[in-house]
Amino acid sequence: MLGQPVVNELSNGMRLFWLPTDKFKTVSVKLFIHQELEDSLVTKNALLPSVLERGTQQHPDRISLRRELEDLYGAELSTDVGKKGERHLIEFSLEMVHENFFEEKDLLRRGLEVMEGLISNPLVEDEGFCRSYVEQEKVQLAQEIKSLVNNKIAYALERCVQEMCRGERYGLYKLGKVEDLEQINAVDLYEYSQELFSRNPVDIYLVGLQQQEEAESLVNDVFSLQRNTSIVEIPPTTVYREKEEVTRREEIMPVSQGNLVLGYRTNIPYDHELYYPLVMCNGILGGFPHSKLFQNVREKSSLAYFVFSRLERHKGVMISAAGIDPSQYENSLEIMQKQLEAISKGEITEEEMENTRIGLINQLRTQQDNPNSLVNFYLDAEIGGRKHGFSDVIEKIQQVTVDEVVEAASRIKLDTIYFLHGEEGGGSK
Numbered sequence: 041m042l043g044q045p046v047v048n049e050l051s052n053g054m055r056l057f058w059l060p061t062d063k064f065k066t067v068s069v070k071l072f073i074h075q076e077l078e079d080s081l082v083t084k085n086a087l088l089p090s091v092l093e094r095g096t097q098q099h100p101d102r103i104s105l106r107r108e109l110e111d112l113y114g115a116e117l118s119t120d121v122g123k124k125g126e127r128h129l130i131e132f133s134l135e136m137v138h139e140n141f142f143e144e145k146d147l148l149r150r151g152l153e154v155m156e157g158l159i160s161n162p163l164v165e166d167e168g169f170c171r172s173y174v175e176q177e178k179v180q181l182a183q184e185i186k187s188l189v190n191n192k193i194a195y196a197l198e199r200c201v202q203e204m205c206r207g208e209r210y211g212l213y214k215l216g217k218v219e220d221l222e223q224i225n226a227v228d229l230y231e232y233s234q235e236l237f238s239r240n241p242v243d244i245y246l247v248g249l250q251q252q253e254e255a256e257s258l259v260n261d262v263f264s265l266q267r268n269t270s271i272v273e274i275p276p277t278t279v280y281r282e283k284e285e286v287t288r289r290e291e292i293m294p295v296s297q298g299n300l301v302l303g304y305r306t307n308i309p310y311d312h313e314l315y316y317p318l319v320m321c322n323g324i325l326g327g328f329p330h331s332k333l334f335q336n337v338r339e340k341s342s343l344a345y346f347v348f349s350r351l352e353r354h355k356g357v358m359i360s361a362a363g364i365d366p367s368q369y370e371n372s373l374e375i376m377q378k379q380l381e382a383i384s385k386g387e388i389t390e391e392e393m394e395n396t397r398i399g400l401i402n403q404l405r406t407q408q409d410n411p412n413s414l415v416n417f418y419l420d421a422e423i424g425g426r427k428h429g430f431s432d433v434i435e436k437i438q439q440v441t442v443d444e445v446v447e448a449a450s451r452i453k454l455d456t457i458y459f460l461h462g463e464e465g466g467g468s469k
Contacts, residue, residue: 043429045245045418046252050260052267054242057422058255059414067138067148067248068411069155072419073130074241074274077123077209083216084224084232085128087174087181089119091229094173096157097164108154113137115151119158124423125277125354126209130236132158135411138248148250152262159237160265168227178221185215189293192460193346196299197361200458203289204303208278210355239268245418247411279309279356287456297345298366298461302376304358306351307451310424314451316436317444318351321452323396324388324445325349325379326360330395332379337362343372354424358452366461373457384449388442400437404430 045057075085099105109115115136122129134155139147163170189195198213205211244263246255283305308318326333326349338344345363352359360380364372382388407413408430421427428436 043431044427048256048260050263052263052265053269053271054244054263054265054267056256056259057243057245057418058250058252059245059247059418060249060252060255061247061414062249063409064248064411065138065141066135066411067151067246067250068415069134069152069247070245070412070415071132071155071159072243072245073236074243075128075130075236076274077126077128077212079209079212082128082212082214083181083220084229085130086121086214086216087177087221087224088229088233088236089121089130089132090177090181091169091174092158092162092233093117093119094170094177095163096154097161098157099154100163105154109151112147112151112154113142115154117151117155117158121214123210123212123214124420125352127274127277127354127423128214133412140249149258149262152258156262156265162230162233164230166227168225168230169233171226174224174226174229178224181215182218182221185213185218188213188215192293192295192297192299193361193363196301196458196460197359199289199291199460200301200303200359200361200456201357203287203458204357204456205355208281210277210352210357237265237267239270239272241271241274242267243419243422245415247414277309277354280307281305281455283453283455286454289456290459290461292463293460295460295462298364298369298459300362300364300369300372300376301458301460302360302373302454303456303458304360304380304452305455306356306358306448307453308448309356310353310420311426314444314448315353315426316433317440317448318452319400320393320396320437320440321383321445321448322349322351322358323400324383324392328396328399330392330399332382332392333360333362333376336379337372337375341371341375343368343375347376353420369459369461377454380449380452384446384452386442386446388445393442393445397437397440401434404434404437 045059048056095101099108109117118133120131134151136151139145202211306318308314333347337347343364347362349360407417
């Protein structure tokens with residue numbers, strides 16, 4: 041079972057997290073640029089990686105870039121953007137077959153050079169990015185932002201968070217806003233990228249079977265981008281918030297199924313002693329088929345097409361959601377709220393505790409079978425200030441008691457009720 045990654049700071053202030061393992065026949069590399077989740081920056085951050093992925097000075101278009109990756113035995117290179125708490129992350133991913141299976145021994149270097157070229161050697165014209173690429177990617181991003189509404193479950197979850205965290209950085213959608221795209225041009229975006237790459241935290245995760253000195257030397261040599269000596273500190277995520285009244289929001293769309301979403305404040309940050317009891321609480325509430333929400337809302341009452349709960353560990357937010365018949369709004373809401381109340385009163389069976397414990401531990405073990413899940417696990421630990429290995433987490437979960445779950449549940453407060461339904465549906469009227 042993997043322990044802590046080996047961390048090494050490169051000469052330019054980037055950090056390498058080396059995860060040596062012989063479980064995979066591939067080498068996976070992920071590079072994260074950390075930025076504050078801020079209204080004036082979020083849309084630029086979302087647009088930037090897709091523009092960079094269009095090409096470099098050496099490989100000026102997708103066809104040329106793909107040919108180089110195919111020459112590396114089908115290596116895959118992609119970009120993305122995400123958020124963890126109130127931190128925005130620009131992500132570059134490279135996955136390729138380990139060179140131990142081939143006679144060529146410079147495959148990883150060549151792959152890293154292609155990846156690094158997206159950052160240090162992008163396609164530039166007239167002191168900015170390629171204008172046609174920027175305009176095309178703006179159209180594509182606008183379509184992606186607008187398409188969220190086509191997935192009603194994802195849309196309802198996002199809207200609940202936006203209402204719940206209105207005025208907070210976490211309330212910003214990770215892809216930004218369509219109206220902000222009009223103000224972004226090729227020159228401004230390029231200038232922003234240069235500032236971002238030179239002064240913001242950059243972490244590189246390498247998962248594969250390499251020798252430590254070889255991995256550190258190779259990454260340090262390839263990622264030699266000149267950077268400022270002073271690196272920006274990303275502000276911590278705000279977790280605690282007092283609120284006197286529950287916010288209630290309804291939205292009407294031509295849908296047959298209602299989406300009821302309850303947003304809670306856990307008031308338990310990731311590095312708190314009650315965090316693992318909170319994880320158990322969420323599992324008992326709605327994380328598994330044996331959970332209270334699933335059994336009481338869906339199975340026994342037949343009120344929900346789906347029902348679950350989930351945690352955002354860095355922000356201290358818990359979301360419960362159900363797909364319901366709009367006419368059953370009041371009944372569904374009442375039963376959903378009663379499940380958390382039951383946990384806070386200690387109405388937890390030994391079977392619920394053990395099934396949840398087993399389910400969580402199985403999830404952790406499964407995470408170790410996927411390089412992306414491995415990286416996400418250690419990235420969460422680094423951002424959240426809880427540096428641990430899988431065995432540490434499993435031990436913590438095994439030690440959680442019913443009393444600790446009750447204490448964690450008692451801290452959770454309902455913040456927002458959001459209901460998406462059709463015009464003919466019910467609601468809180």
